[in-house]
Amino acid sequence: MNDAKLTRQLETWFDANARDLPWRLAVRDPYHALVSELMLQQTQVSRVLKKYQPFIDRFPTVQSLARAPEDEVLAMWAGLGYYRRARMLHACAQAIVETHAGDVPECLQALQALPGIGRYTAGAIASMVFHQRAPIVDGNVTRVLLRLHNKPVPQTEKDTVKWAWQRATNLVEASNDPAVFNESVMELGATICTPKNIRCAQCPARSHCQAFKAGTTESIPLPKPRAKQKHMYCATVITTKAKVQGNSILLEQRPSTGMWANMYQAPTIERDDRAHTHNEVATHSGVEKETLEELGSFMHITTHRIVEFVVYRADSIRPTQNRAYRTLDSLDQVAISNAQRKAFAIAGIE
Ligand code: ADE
Numbered sequence: 001m002n003d004a005k006l007t008r009q010l011e012t013w014f015d016a017n018a019r020d021l022p023w024r025l026a027v028r029d030p031y032h033a034l035v036s037e038l039m040l041q042q043t044q045v046s047r048v049l050k051k052y053q054p055f056i057d058r059f060p061t062v063q064s065l066a067r068a069p070e071d072e073v074l075a076m077w078a079g080l081g082y083y084r085r086a087r088m089l090h091a092c093a094q095a096i097v098e099t100h101a102g103d104v105p106e107c108l109q110a111l112q113a114l115p116g117i118g119r120y121t122a123g124a125i126a127s128m129v130f131h132q133r134a135p136i137v138d139g140n141v142t143r144v145l146l147r148l149h150n151k152p153v154p155q156t157e158k159d160t161v162k163w164a165w166q167r168a169t170n171l172v173e174a175s176n177d178p179a180v181f182n183e184s185v186m187e188l189g190a191t192i193c194t195p196k197n198i199r200c201a202q203c204p205a206r207s208h209c210q211a212f213k214a215g216t217t218e219s220i221p222l223p224k225p226r227a228k229q230k231h232m233y234c235a236t237v238i239t240t241k242a243k244v245q246g247n248s249i250l251l252e253q254r255p256s257t258g259m260w261a262n263m264y265q266a267p268t269i270e271r272d273d274r275a276h277t278h279n280e281v282a283t284h285s286g287v288e289k290e291t292l293e294e295l296g297s298f299m300h301i302t303t304h305r306i307v308e309f310v311v312y313r314a315d316s317i318r319p320t321q322n323r324a325y326r327t328l329d330s331l332d333q334v335a336i337s338n339a340q341r342k343a344f345a346i347a348g349i350e
Helices: 003-017 030-040 045-058 062-067 070-077 084-100 108-112 119-128 139-148 158-174 178-191 210-214 278-285 328-333 338-346
Strands: 230-238 240-243 246-253 268-271 293-301 305-313 323-327
Touching (some): 003 158, 003 178, 030 045, 030 119, 045 070, 108 119, 230 278, 230 338, 240 323, 246 328
Parallel strands (some): 230 305
């Protein structure tokens, strides 16, 4: 494979075909790149597009993010999932203010020393913002590289990941502009060299692609060994109240560790062995059993969990220190997971 020729072709293609995305500014802003790259990890561009600009409008600088209460950061992240990323981004902004006077560092090692910044994000910022010859490897890049070399292996295996980083290093060395080259491979993976419905006819790298030559693109990478999903059962009790300032819903804050840490929910109990009885739900929420009305149920499925939710309504619920009514109008500003929003929808709260 002629690396110089391949990288030139990808760069030319990217210059002409890159999607117009809000973080792709003519001159990249390091803070904007940090936010967008963290949002884009394990999350589709279409989802990120809804959340990116409001986040930047609310926290326009590293300093403003560093100063913000965690609740507000989580609220602006709500809907993107993997909330640990939001907490890490917050901690990262604070570390940048404390140890780098508010400037995102340029050097790969300094970037990687920041909370939440791994090899991928450090490489993305060093290359895309500061034009350094740092490689990046994510799922899209690995798939593209495996197909170019016709390697039918699962893309998460340790040896495969090591190989992909080595290959990405060689290619970025051969490239004209590391910023354009790195993003071109990600873009190719996102729009052409996709997991399914691959568009080889439009691929700028087709003449180099060993899998295309062998007719094996569809079967590369091999399927990942499936992560074992943990089964869980949640019961959520929705209590609303008409208040002077509008209708309200009773919410509590989750503990600061574990799943959906620090986020808000209608009073919810969870366990991992079986669904809850009505009695258990009533006792936990401080409600007369007779006044509990079962509204429906749904499954919330993520990479690591299958959570069965049963949704109840109750007229009133025992208040605790951790529970307070929030107006329905203000829910946009509260950190609420997609699973809880599904529960609210079952109770007619959108
Ligand atoms: N995925 C991760 N980083 C990306 C970027 N900069 N553009 C599009 N998709 C991405």
